[in-house]
Every structure is written in structure tokens, then in C-alpha cells.
Amino acid sequence: MANTITKDEVMLRMHDIHKSFGALEVLKGIDLEVRRGEVLAIIGPSGSGKSTLLRCINKLETINSGSIEIEGEFLAVTKENGQAEYAESKKERQLLGCMGMVFQQFNLFPHMTVMENLLEAPMHVKGLKREEIEPYAKELLAKVGLSDRADYYPSQLSGGQQQRVAIARALCMKPDIMLFDEPTSALDPELTGEVLKTMRELAEEHMTMVVVTHEMAFAREAASQVIFMAGGNIVEQGEPEAFFANPKEERTKAFLKNML
Ligand code: ADP
């Protein structure tokens, strides 16, 4: 899919997304757009709906209403009855296959080596043969600085190394869009730098990324757009320079003051 899209193409568009858990409305009409090569940083207080929004993008959570468009095709649209309906299963699989995700808690398979973690989805979801994907997996391990750890088990690695494996594992599926949910929040402070460095390198290579983060320096330097969420709404949005230097909304100002 990647080679058929042009530079300005919208990779992800969400319109009027509503999501409730029972009586609790967590997303109250979210609109956003991410173009090819952009890095969207999503910041905001705990409980504001950031993870839920990210999880709605790749259908780890289903939306109640609104629309989700991936690379010009609808993953979900709202019908006349007001309910969101998802694409048929083949189309849905194809669109979800455009995305890779990295979680706060790494989520590596503990009983598999690093290399087996990387090969698992390409072999068992895409049906590739080991020899077709292993050279690429090795390249990715080199890229995240872990060539010498291919035969280790996750428990034998530091948190920062495990998270870099998780990034390489997601990349091994050749996604067009990478989703990150607070990828450094579970790490000791001295280990966040190595993970952020890997993410900055991806951004420099023009990977399209949506990153929920508490790392304001990363958002400021690596993002092309910043969204501040509170209470299930987008309160403020802008390019990082203006957003951080001159936030307009009181809630944004109060949040940023606390983060410094
Ligand atoms: P954030 O990532 O910004 O901290 P979340 O998206 O995780 O926020 O959560 C937003 C709100 O939704 C919170 O009140 C949380 O308790 C609630 N929530 C999240 N996931 C679920 C779930 N699976 N079931 C019920 N409530 C949930």
C-alpha cells in the first residue's frame, strides 16, 4: 500500500469519534488528521481518554459513532441509525495491517527469544517463510542497537532493551503508521533516552506516528502536531513551537506548568 500514496496523503482521519464504557463517555467527539510522515503527539492528564483514542485507531476498542479512515479507506463509518459500522473482514484486516502498536508494558512474548518475537507475526499472520523475513528482522535489530541480543529472552533484557525489541517487532510487519502508548512510562528514567532516540530516528525517516506521551521535550522536538486532550475532548491543537511557547487555553497552560 505504501508505494501508492503520495506525500500529502491523509494517512489517518478520525471524525466525531464517540466512545463510551457503559454510562461513562470517554471520547466526546474527537476529530483528527495525520498526513504521511507526520508525528502527532497526544498529551493530557491521566484519564483524559488518550489510550482509548489510540486503541480505537486500530480497533483494540470499537467506537460507538464517528468515522475512521485509514489511507483513504473507511475502517468505520456511522450509519443512519447513528451506530458505527466496521468494514467487511477482509478490508478490515488489510487496514488494521497498516498499523503497528507499541504499548507501555512492552507486551513481548516471554517464552520466545527476541528473534522469535520479531518473526512471530510476519510468519503466522502474513504467512511468510522464516528465510523471507529473518534478514529484515536482523536489520531491524541492528537499527534499534540490539544485534547481539537476538537469542536472548525478554526477561534477560533491561526495560529499555525490551521496549526497543517491541518497536522492532512492530516494524517487522512493515506498517505505514506506528502507534505508541506512553512507550517510556514504565521505564526507569535512565532508560527512557534510548527508546526516545529510536523513536526520533523513526520520525527522521518520515515514519507516520501517533504518540501518546508525557515526554514534553520529545513532543516539542519530534512532533509535527500536538494535541492536548482533557475530559474526552481535544482542548487545543497546534504545531509544537506555537503550542508550547504560547498555549491559548487555560487548561493547557495549567497542564504544561505542571509538566515542567
Ligand atoms: P488516559 O490514557 O488518558 O489515561 P484512558 O483512555 O485510559 O485515559 O481512560 C479514560 C477513561 O476511560 C478513564 O476514566 C478510564 O477509567 C476509562 N476506561 C478506560 N478503559 C476502560 C475499560 N476497558 N472499561 C471501563 N472504563 C475504561
Ligand code: MG
Ligand atoms: Mg493511557
